[in-house]
Amino acid sequence: LSIWNHVPAGPPDPILGITEAFKADKDPRKINLGVGAYRDENGKPYVLPSVKAAEDRIYNAKADKEYLPITGLGELNKLAAKLAYGAESAPLLEGRIASTQSISGTGALRIGGAFLARHYPGVKTIYLPVPSWGNHTPLFRDSGLEVKGYRYLDKKTIGLDFAGLKEDLAAAPEKSIVLLHACAHNPTGVDPTPEQWAEISDIVKVSIQVSVSNARLFPFFDFAYQGFASGDTTRDAFALRYFVSQGHNIALAQSFAKNMGLYGERVGLFSVTTSSPEEKARVDSQIKILVRPLYSNPPLHGARIASTILADSLLSAQWEKEVKGMADRIISMRNELYNHLTHDLKTPGEWGHIKSQIGMFSFTGLTTPQAKALGEKAHIYMTSEGRISMAGLNSHNIKYFADSVDAAVR
């Protein structure tokens, strides 16, 4: 008998499985709406011109390939914190944000999970929105936290179940951890309004706030789409900055995969606010102790690209324009799809959510059998929960997509 005889075959990854089916399909009309990566007007991957410009500079500087420190490029840690928290942020100005570069957003969440599992003094249970990004559950479980859910999507309205959310967070045991998507919630595309964020902040805080460390729940922000929701990196930082301004201590996972198109370069950051520079130094030392045996130190090239862009005011202004270009193209696809379904085709059902949802994804409301039928009959691939990546649509394929959805729901 072989050593690995007892190892059962695991299920394929639900998202990567879609790409496999898409690749195998030979029909020229085929569309892949499964993958969460931006595509341009011709359905092609997009390398941002600001990224190309940064790469030229890096190449011309003939920099070496030495190891980065355990927590990565110091310059990037500073610039990324400024981008997320804002230049005026109190913990930033007071030098009390502990941070490390990470293997993109996934790595940031994983280091965060491990840090909380080891050092968080409260209840080691993290509450995730239902539904959430599919990787959140195994990721936090593998990092040593217990995973539970709070209500988020109202399937009837395909909008926020705000009453359910508030009830569940208010009922979560004192000192639990709550994961919040900072903007452009994946997979639903449904975000709380600023007023709703303020209410969530109050629920997360203790009712009669004694001190920050007495907050009722500990918020962990997943910020994978800064700039992708509204096209404006500052506007998309509202929820995070509001919480920090309210005195919350927070943890944060950042990613430059989507907003800089640096998917495969794996550039991200984990950070946590602390109460003093002295506490920050202690937390930093423990983050290093976590990272060193995991992967020793993070990748260099993408970190150089991101920091080159963020350090240069002209290049970062260009980048902000390019982010807005991506967000705007997605928003225009939302409007076009809505118009096709509602006005041109008079497709049965209510499609307003296509327009009101935010970010890369739309929760269409298509059922699992409808999503499956679209794959088999129309060569259109999406997740079985009916989530589509809006970035996979463009002026060449949107009419075919709308016609196919129309046929599938009739």
Ligand code: PLP
């Ligand atoms: N968090 C959310 C909500 C995401 O949608 C993603 C990517 O799809 C990530 C985190 C992590 O992405 P990456 O590890 O590529 O930065």
